[in-house]
Amino acid sequence: xxxxxxxxxxxxxxxxxxxxxxxxxxxxxxxxxxxxxxxxxxxxxxxxxxxxxxxxxxxxxxxxxxxxxxxxxxxxxxxxxxxxxxxxxxxxxxxxxxxxxxxxxxxxxxxxxxxxxxxxxxxxxxxxxxxxxxxxxxxxxxxxxxxxx
Numbered sequence: 001x002x003x004x005x006x007x008x009x010x011x012x013x014x015x016x017x018x019x020x021x022x023x024x025x026x027x028x029x030x031x032x033x034x035x036x037x038x039x040x041x042x043x044x045x046x047x048x049x050x051x052x053x054x055x056x057x058x059x060x061x062x063x064x065x066x067x068x069x070x071x072x073x074x075x076x077x078x079x080x081x082x083x084x085x086x087x088x089x090x091x092x093x094x095x096x097x098x099x100x101x102x103x104x105x106x107x108x109x110x111x112x113x114x115x116x117x118x119x120x121x122x123x124x125x126x127x128x129x130x131x132x133x134x135x136x137x138x139x140x141x142x143x144x145x146x147x148x149x
Contacts, residue, residue, distance in 0.1 A: 026052055027051070027052035027053045027054065027099070028053060028054070028084055028085060028098075028099075028102060029053070029054040029055075029056065029084070030048060030053055030054070030055055030056070030082045030083065030084040030089065030098075031055075031056045031057075031058060031082065031083045031084075032044075032045055032048075032055055032056070032057050032058065032080055032081070032082045033058045033060050033063060033066040033080060033081045033082070033083075034057065034058075034059060034060070034063065034079070034080035034081075035059065035060070035061070035063060035079070035080075036059035036061075038079055038080065040079060040092070040116060040122040040123055040125075041079055041080040041122065042122075043121070043122035043123075043124075043125075044080065044092055044121050044122030045057060045122075046122075047094075047095060047121035047122055048095055048098075048121075050095075051095035051096070051099075052095075053095060053098075063079065063080065063081065066081050067081055067090070070083070070088050071088075071109065071139060072088060072090050072110075072112070073137070073141065075114065076090055076112040076114050076135065076137055076143065077090065077091075077112075077114060078090050078091025078092060078112065078113060078114055078115060078116060079091065079116060084098065084102070085102055087101065087102070087108070087109070087110045087111070088109055088110030088111070088112075089110055089111050089112075090110060090111065090112035090113070090114075091112055091113040091114060091115070091116070091120075092113045092116065092117065092120035092121050092122050092123055093111045093112070093113050093121075093134055094120070094121050094134070094147075094149060095121065097111065097134050097146070097147045097149075098111065100147075101136070101146065106136060107138070108136045108137060108138050109137055109138050109139050110136070110137060111134055111135065111136055111137075111146060112134070112135050112137060113132060113133075113134050113135075114135070117130050117132035118130045119132075119149075120132055120149065131148065131149065132148075132149050133145050133146075133147070133148055133149070134146045134147040134148075134149065
């Protein structure tokens with residue numbers, strides 16, 4: 001009797017977990033290039049997953065090579081780079097801003113939060129939140145403020 005109860009419970013947990021995981025990541029798929037040792041990058045990935053994004057992580061030893069390959073200007077760089085629907089997402093860009101950008105489909109190369117501002121997704125650790133800007137950029141060096149946080 002105990003065996004059947006445990007087997008039934010285990011089957012229910014597996015079925016529920018499979019349904020939950022499958023339904024949690026119903027949003028767009030993003031590939032994130034990051035250092036394998038960067039904790040804030042891992043927290044940003046978790047932020048995206050918590051907001052329904054399907055995230056494929058590519059740990060790389062030299063993120064500068066990735067940024068150079070995709071044409072991210074040095075003044076726009078942060079610690080990780082994402083690719084989603086043909087756009088670049090550089091740094092700690094909030095998930096809701098990414099979604100808004102994808103819905104609008106602007107004529108731009110991508111979004112960036114240069115540096116690592118305190119309080120941005122993945123950088124919440126010290127309890128201090130500084131205001132920061134999310135920038136849109138194109139391939140000709142034009143940069144504009146896309147959102148304020």
